[in-house]
Amino acid sequence: MTRRGQVLFFTPALLVFVVFVLLPTTQTLLDSFYSFEGREAHWVGGLYYRYAVTDPRFQQSLANNLVYLGWTLLTEVSVGLALAVALARENRLNTFLRIVFFSPNVLSLVVVGLVFGFMFKEGVGIFPGMLKETRALLTVSAISGWAYCGLYMVIFLAGLANIPTEVLEAAQLDGATAWQAFWRVKLPLLKEVLYVALLICFTGAFKAFDLFWVLLPNQDHTMIVSTLLVREVIRYDNKGYGSTLSVILTVLVLLTVALLLGGRRIWGAWTASALGRARVPTPAGEGSASAALRE
Amino acid sequence: MNSARFASWRRTCLWLALALVAAYPVLWMVLSSLKGGNQEIFEHPFALPHAINWRNYQRALRDGNMGAFFLNSLWVTGLTAWATVWLGAWGGFALSKTQFPLQRVWLGLFFLGMILPVQSFLIPLMSLLNTLGIHDSLWALILPYTAQNLPVAVLLLAAFFRALPAELEEAARLDGVGTARFYLSILLPVARPAVGTIIVISCLNTWNEFLMALLFIVDPEKKTLPAGMIAFEQAHNTDYPALLAGLSLIALPTLVAYAVFHKQIIRGVTAGTVK
Numbered sequence: 001m002t003r004r005g006q007v008l009f010f011t012p013a014l015l016v017f018v019v020f021v022l023l024p025t026t027q028t029l030l031d032s033f034y035s036f037e038g039r040e041a042h043w044v045g046g047l048y049y050r051y052a053v054t055d056p057r058f059q060q061s062l063a064n065n066l067v068y069l070g071w072t073l074l075t076e077v078s079v080g081l082a083l084a085v086a087l088a089r090e091n092r093l094n095t096f097l098r099i100v101f102f103s104p105n106v107l108s109l110v111v112v113g114l115v116f117g118f119m120f121k122e123g124v125g126i127f128p129g130m131l132k133e134t135r136a137l138l139t140v141s142a143i144s145g146w147a148y149c150g151l152y153m154v155i156f157l158a159g160l161a162n163i164p165t166e167v168l169e170a171a172q173l174d175g176a177t178a179w180q181a182f183w184r185v186k187l188p189l190l191k192e193v194l195y196v197a198l199l200i201c202f203t204g205a206f207k208a209f210d211l212f213w214v215l216l217p218n219q220d221h222t223m224i225v226s227t228l229l230v231r232e233v234i235r236y237d238n239k240g241y242g243s244t245l246s247v248i249l250t251v252l253v254l255l256t257v258a259l260l261l262g263g264r265r266i267w268g269a270w271t272a273s274a275l276g277r278a279r280v281p282t283p284a285g286e287g288s289a290s291a292a293l294r295e
Numbered sequence: 296m297n298s299a300r301f302a303s304w305r306r307t308c309l310w311l312a313l314a315l316v317a318a319y320p321v322l323w324m325v326l327s328s329l330k331g332g333n334q335e336i337f338e339h340p341f342a343l344p345h346a347i348n349w350r351n352y353q354r355a356l357r358d359g360n361m362g363a364f365f366l367n368s369l370w371v372t373g374l375t376a377w378a379t380v381w382l383g384a385w386g387g388f389a390l391s392k393t394q395f396p397l398q399r400v401w402l403g404l405f406f407l408g409m410i411l412p413v414q415s416f417l418i419p420l421m422s423l424l425n426t427l428g429i430h431d432s433l434w435a436l437i438l439p440y441t442a443q444n445l446p447v448a449v450l451l452l453a454a455f456f457r458a459l460p461a462e463l464e465e466a467a468r469l470d471g472v473g474t475a476r477f478y479l480s481i482l483l484p485v486a487r488p489a490v491g492t493i494i495v496i497s498c499l500n501t502w503n504e505f506l507m508a509l510l511f512i513v514d515p516e517k518k519t520l521p522a523g524m525i526a527f528e529q530a531h532n533t534d535y536p537a538l539l540a541g542l543s544l545i546a547l548p549t550l551v552a553y554a555v556f557h558k559q560i561i562r563g564v565t566a567g568t569v570k
Binding site: 006016017103108124154213250 | 307310313314317318320321323324333337340378382383385386388389390392395396401404405408410411412413414415416417418419420423438439441442443445446449474499502503505506509510520521522524525528535538539542545546549550552553557560561564565
């Protein structure tokens with residue numbers, strides 16, 4: 001294939017991506033330094049950033065994002081991991097159960113939000129009162145867990161399938177209980193997929209929008225940054241502040257990815273040396289399991 | 296022996312009960328969409344419908360305009376998946392060549408595109424679509440959706456093509472097969488699993504996308520299913536049987552596709568993540 005042919009093949013994809021993703025992203029950054037009145041734009045520098053830091057709605061929204069992240073680590077990642085470990089063995093029942101638990105993942109979050117919204121509706125619903133402001137974040141995290149724990153289950157199942165059976169057998173021969181085998185053998189060997197899972201959960205907690213928009217439309221105390229910024233744009237037509245919030249959200253997502261990817265390197269080096277030290281046989285049978293690992 | 300069998304039987308029952316709980320919201324939605332009225336839905340939430348009321352679906356299609364939204368969603372999803380596959384396959388093919396200029400820069404940019412949340416480019420995109428004159432048309436969704444799905448498609452296909460043996464192209468060239476024909480009649484058929492994955496990811500993403508659909512489409516005739524459903528809910532917020540029928544219309548195509556292609560869908564959804 002000639003150089004010209006390559007460029008010809010590559011240009012359409014790059015063009016669409018640049019025009020509809022990269023350029024607007026750059027524009028968001030630029031717009032965040034302007035104030036818009038009608039068609040006129042005034043340079044305001046870092047004004048909106050300083051405003052955001054002191055804006056109680058933004059502080060509340062960001063705090064809600066973090067609380068939501070904490071809860072979804074439990075309802076999505078931990079539940080997914082537990083399901084994966086419980087359903088790891090290949091048989092017909094487990095295959096069926098995996099298909100059922102993953103199924104909500106193909107649903108639109110608007111459908112998920114409205115269905116649970118009807119079930120939790122004051123007055124008519126089957127379980128009223130779940131969306132009261134005091135427990136709304138927990139409820140949304142639980143719904144989100146229902147929708148996504150299957151995704152994490154599948155990710156962890158892929159990781160578990162990669163663990164050589166000899167390692168697990170060695171642990172069993174050494175008398176490790178299921179609990180010990182999980183903490184000392186399976187979890188350390190799931191490190192790679194655990195990072196992927198954490199990456200999805202962390203970035204997902206900042207990207208979230210649909211469930212909050214559908215389930216908690218008029219609650220000020222349960223806004224997250226993305227619903228706050230859409231409200232700023234739709235309701236107040238405040239493009240400058242909306243862009244600032246977009247930039248902050250983008251930076252948070254990119255920072256999280258960078259930290260997790262950087263953390264993986266450091267933790268990788270640390271666990272490698274920890275495994276080296278763990279060669280002394282212990283009652284848990286860790287010695288031979290790690291020895292099997294090293295071969 | 297007997298107690299062991301009892302334990303395994305009990306475990307099976309417990310898991311099946313848990314599966315029923317997990318499936319209950321969807322079952323409730325579909326069963327309630329066939330029930331006679333609000334009273335039957337909320338007073339007997341666990342009962343089967345007394346009689347099948349297809350009228351609810353008629354009302355969803357007529358009062359909620361769900362038929363038009365359904366066609367809009369179908370068109371947007373189909374075209375987005377088609378464009379993503381073609382542009383992604385071309386881009387991935389070019390990018391898989393080791394001597395491609397600035398290869399690492401492009402890979403890095405597409406990786407960045409995979410991470411960026413929609414919120415990063417949402418607001419300026421509204422004015423850009425205005426400038427391009429496609430605001431409030433289905434193209435205002437198709438083009439951004441394609442752009443958003445492209446990074447995964449390009450990266451996945453570039454990785455797939457690079458893993459193919461180089462002899463494949465050499466042998467084709469020795470036989471006098473040109474690049475275009477090599478690409479069309481050899482490379483694409485070989486890449487079927489990767490292409491299938493990309494179709495699955497982009498179709499699910501597009502069918503279910505809400506945020507851009509909410510902001511880019513104002514015309515009530517041009518809405519796609521999720522955004523149209525919100526408008527329907529706001530206009531008829533007490534006609535629960537019809538609303539649940541509307542929700543079932545959004546969910547059933549993905550659930551049926553999942554029932555048929557669950558292996559491909561699970562592989563597809565995790566492919567973008569595990570790699």
